[in-house]
Amino acid sequence: MISANLSAIFYLISGILFILALRGLSSPDTSRQGNYYGMIGMVIAIAVTFLSIGNFSISIIYVFLFLIAGGAVGSFIAFRIPMTAMPELVAGFHSLVGLAAVFVAIAAFLNPSAFNLGSIGDIKLASLIEMSIGAAVGAITFSGSIIAFLKLRGIMSGAPITFAGQHYLNLILGITIFVLIFYLCKSQSESFFWTVIAISFLVGVLLIIPIGGADMPVVISMLNSYSGWAAAGIGFTLENTALIITGALVGSSGAILSYIMCKAMNRSFISVILGGFGADNSSIDTKDKKDQKPVKSGNAEDAAFLMKNASSVIIVPGYGMAVAQAQHALREMVDKLKKNDIKVTYAIHPVAGRMPGHMNVLLAEANVPYDEVFELEDINNDFANSDVAFVIGANDVTNPIAKTDPKSPIFGMPVLDVEKCKSVLFVKRSLSPGYAGIDNELFYRDNTLMLFADAKKMTEDIVKNLD
Numbered sequence: 001m002i003s004a005n006l007s008a009i010f011y012l013i014s015g016i017l018f019i020l021a022l023r024g025l026s027s028p029d030t031s032r033q034g035n036y037y038g039m040i041g042m043v044i045a046i047a048v049t050f051l052s053i054g055n056f057s058i059s060i061i062y063v064f065l066f067l068i069a070g071g072a073v074g075s076f077i078a079f080r081i082p083m084t085a086m087p088e089l090v091a092g093f094h095s096l097v098g099l100a101a102v103f104v105a106i107a108a109f110l111n112p113s114a115f116n117l118g119s120i121g122d123i124k125l126a127s128l129i130e131m132s133i134g135a136a137v138g139a140i141t142f143s144g145s146i147i148a149f150l151k152l153r154g155i156m157s158g159a160p161i162t163f164a165g166q167h168y169l170n171l172i173l174g175i176t177i178f179v180l181i182f183y184l185c186k187s188q189s190e191s192f193f194w195t196v197i198a199i200s201f202l203v204g205v206l207l208i209i210p211i212g213g214a215d216m217p218v219v220i221s222m223l224n225s226y227s228g229w230a231a232a233g234i235g236f237t238l239e240n241t242a243l244i245i246t247g248a249l250v251g252s253s254g255a256i257l258s259y260i261m262c263k264a265m266n267r268s269f270i271s272v273i274l275g276g277f278g279a280d281n282s283s284i285d286t287k288d289k290k291d292q293k294p295v296k297s298g299n300a301e302d303a304a305f306l307m308k309n310a311s312s313v314i315i316v317p318g319y320g321m322a323v324a325q326a327q328h329a330l331r332e333m334v335d336k337l338k339k340n341d342i343k344v345t346y347a348i349h350p351v352a353g354r355m356p357g358h359m360n361v362l363l364a365e366a367n368v369p370y371d372e373v374f375e376l377e378d379i380n381n382d383f384a385n386s387d388v389a390f391v392i393g394a395n396d397v398t399n400p401i402a403k404t405d406p407k408s409p410i411f412g413m414p415v416l417d418v419e420k421c422k423s424v425l426f427v428k429r430s431l432s433p434g435y436a437g438i439d440n441e442l443f444y445r446d447n448t449l450m451l452f453a454d455a456k457k458m459t460e461d462i463v464k465n466l467d
Contacts, residue, residue, distance in 0.1 A: 320393020
């Protein structure tokens with residue numbers, strides 16, 4: 001066993017390492033180092049927590065075994081999961097954080113003496129408030145993250161699910177939770193406690209189902225913030241410094257990221273927090289639009305010809321590139337274009353790949369130089385002066401309808417001005433709508449040449465024709 005003062009020092013060290021981890025993750029150049037800092041900090045926090053326990057018992061051995069089992073499962077998933085599945089993996093892990101907060105709160109409420117919180121029916125008021133809020137936020141995080149996972153996985157439709165009076169119902173349920181917590185603190189009744197958790201689970205579902213697929217990246221960062229605040233709330237209950245610091249860091253960084261994402265997508269931050277920015281039922285129906293106007297289609301030879309005769313090419317990668325794992329073939333294509341003295345840059349939308357930074361990681365995996373990759377606001381003006389835009393698997397983030405149709409579920413979302421290029425090469429398997437569930441107007445533009453094929457196969461064929 002180590003002293004309380006020594007534990008506090010080590011918890012402080014782990015907190016500093018977590019801060020350094022976040023700092024490192026802010027840049028692709030230092031992201032690997034940031035991950036190492038985070039892992040070291042977590043190992044220290046876990047070790048100190050175990051060493052701070054006064055009397056070891058058989059139950060501690062069980063906890064240790066579960067810890068090893070959880071670590072083994074997590075490691076297996078980390079090694080096996082493809083980058084394309086990273087968004088739903090993050091959503092799934094957020095759900096586990098929320099559920100852990102709920103379980104800890106239940107344990108503390110049912111056996112407060114084990115946590116030095118008083119006795120059953122006589123729990124410290126501050127602790128009762130902390131565990132109630134932690135349990136509520138944790139339950140919302142769990143059920144909301146499950147819905148996000150199902151939408152991202154394709155098990156549930158990415159289209160918004162709305163009904164009349166939805167927001168009023170959410171408001172009533174939210175007020176009900178606070179009222180129940182108030183009476184819980186007065187009576188310490190077990191029924192109030194379980195009701196708070198049950199309603200919170202329901203609120204989590206209702207908050208996420210009206211959110212459309214195009215807004216899922218914001219949802220991920222929002223749920224990340226929720227999971228952090230749930231952990232921090234439980235940290236106060238347990239009087240665990242490391243958990244408070246970690247939860248606060250995750251909660252605040254997730255909130256900041258949500259704000260940045262909202263700004264990038266022209267969404268209201270407050271409405272995001274409240275789950276109120278799903279598309280309404282008046283959204284236009286574009287399912288038959290592709291039958292109203294023909295498209296021009298081509299092949300790898302046509303695409304190679306256009307790019308060989310261009311002076312500048314802008315690559316627009318999207319989720320389709322990630323699914324096809326075409327980033328290495330894309331890098332090979334770009335290298336050949338550069339040998340012909342063609343200027344090549346990459347345009348990245350903030351939500352490309354359904355998760356912030358998803359495309360950047362994939363391109364870094366293919367050793368694409370960082371100075372060739374530009375965010376939307378830095379490159380959007382260049383499309384008008386570029387000869388060719390090569391769109392590979394990006395759909396909703398290139399849809400001009402976001403700028404023209406107020407009824408569109410993506411209206412107001414900043415998109416890449418791909419249509420302003422002299423020629424647009426669009427690699428896609430079919431004319432199917434994007435994740436937001438709407439048709440892409442760019443398919444039918446006169447300057448667009450559709451390349452119907454698997455992204456990797458088409459890129460490899462273009463490489464062959466560049467020789």
